[in-house]
Amino acid sequence: MIDRRQLMIASAIVAGACAAGAPALAQDVTLRFGHYAAPADTAHKAAERFAELVAEKSGGAMAIEVFPAGELGNSPTMLEGARLGTIDLVLTGNPYFTGFAPVLNLLDLPFLFESDAHAYAVLDGEVGQALMDAIRPSGLQGLAFWELGFRSLTNNVRPIREPADLKGLKLRTTPNPAHIKAFETLGANPTPMPFTEVYAALQTGTIDGQENPVNHIYASKLQEVQKYLSLTEHAYTAAPLVMNAMRFNSLTDEQKQILHEAALEAAAYERQLNDEEEAGSLEGMRAAGMEIIEDPDREAFRDAVADVTRAAYVAEHGSELLDKAIAAAKD
Structure with a gap:
């Protein structure tokens, strides 16, 4: 499970991103979030929870507009939109990242993970961070690994x-x-x-x-x-939640921290829902x-x-x- 240690890791990630980022903006922020899942899917429920958490943590100064079920395009189209900056946030399955960050193919190897706990140990630890780092040169900032689950x-x-x-x-x-x-x-x-x-x-x-x-x-x-x-x-299929890197770097340190913490908490929420609903x-x-x-x-x-x-x-x-x-x- 994602715990306080993971939130501390998120703080360190944010600090590093801030050091390399553009000048921070202080005004209210609205972000467009596109994903692949139907409204009944646990991924959409987690996306709604993510939006609630961001609003709560920012005192209403940050808003997430969620577009489910490919409303902003199919997965390759949405990822390209996030890289170009026409979409702020995208959630989709890990396989769609392997075209431009092929090292992430690791997570999709058949029979790699023995259990949910094994997958989470990898995603929330050193290996997961190395894979998130591999996404960044493509113009995307990773926030957290969500999931689809075992196929x-x-x-x-x-x-x-x-x-x-x-x-x-x-x-x-x-x-x-x-x-x-x-x-x-x-x-x-x-x-x-x-x-x-x-x-x-x-x-x-x-x-x-x-x-x-x-x-x-x-x-x-x-x-x-x-x-x-x-x-x-x-x-097993992980689902990275990513953001356009330039948009992320335009935010204040506090806003970056809010997004990371909310993304990790929503990831834990989705994992719980997947277990309960199977x-x-x-x-x-x-x-x-x-x-x-x-x-x-x-x-x-x-x-x-x-x-x-x-x-x-x-x-x-x-x-x-x-x-x-x-x-x-x-x-």
Whole structure:
């Protein structure tokens, strides 16, 4: 869990950013915040909580306008907008950052994290800070790691119980190299596309299936257009909350501190919601008629993809961050 120590780390981050920033502005501030999630999704609930916290901590001098469900564009478009400064804040899945900060591909390696606690130890610690630092040269200031969670598979062709069941399936994936390589290795046909296009693609049969965390699947109503859910939990997806760096550096030290603290507190809130709502999401999908495979052969999936995707990452980025992320499970 994010605790006072994490808030102290945020203070240090802010101090460093302030030293390098442009002259501070003292007037009231309104920031536009775009994200991918449906209004029922825990990410949107956390975004609303973030806006409330910023207003409370600033005494009403700072306001966050939240635009959910891709209202400001799909994930690649919103990220580009944040880099250019046409959008102030963006939340989206980690895979969309790997095009311009490829070292972040670490977080998407299949079967890297053993549990939520393991993921949070990495994201909230030294490795997470190194990855946030890697985003900054692209014109973005990282505020906190939010999450989507552990990803599972849905499709309309057959129940997925073992790797062989994926052969030939056309699956929407993120554009992340680790995800694409994993599903190619498993014999599927990975098809990257923005999430805002997935429902229609499933409805029309353009793709057979997709993979996402349980709560995200349910909140996005994919149970309306999918028959089978297999709880593979094959990869974890973090969601960096980022801000246009020039806009961030134009703020006062106090305003920067408020944003960092609110972002961390909202991250903890979202993690709690995801934990609380998973059982209800599964029950809702079951009630909607989905067949849920609760015990696929996860070890077989792990054996098929973990080593090959890690080797590809190490060849590109070295093993230092990967080794630290693995070791965090033992801390």
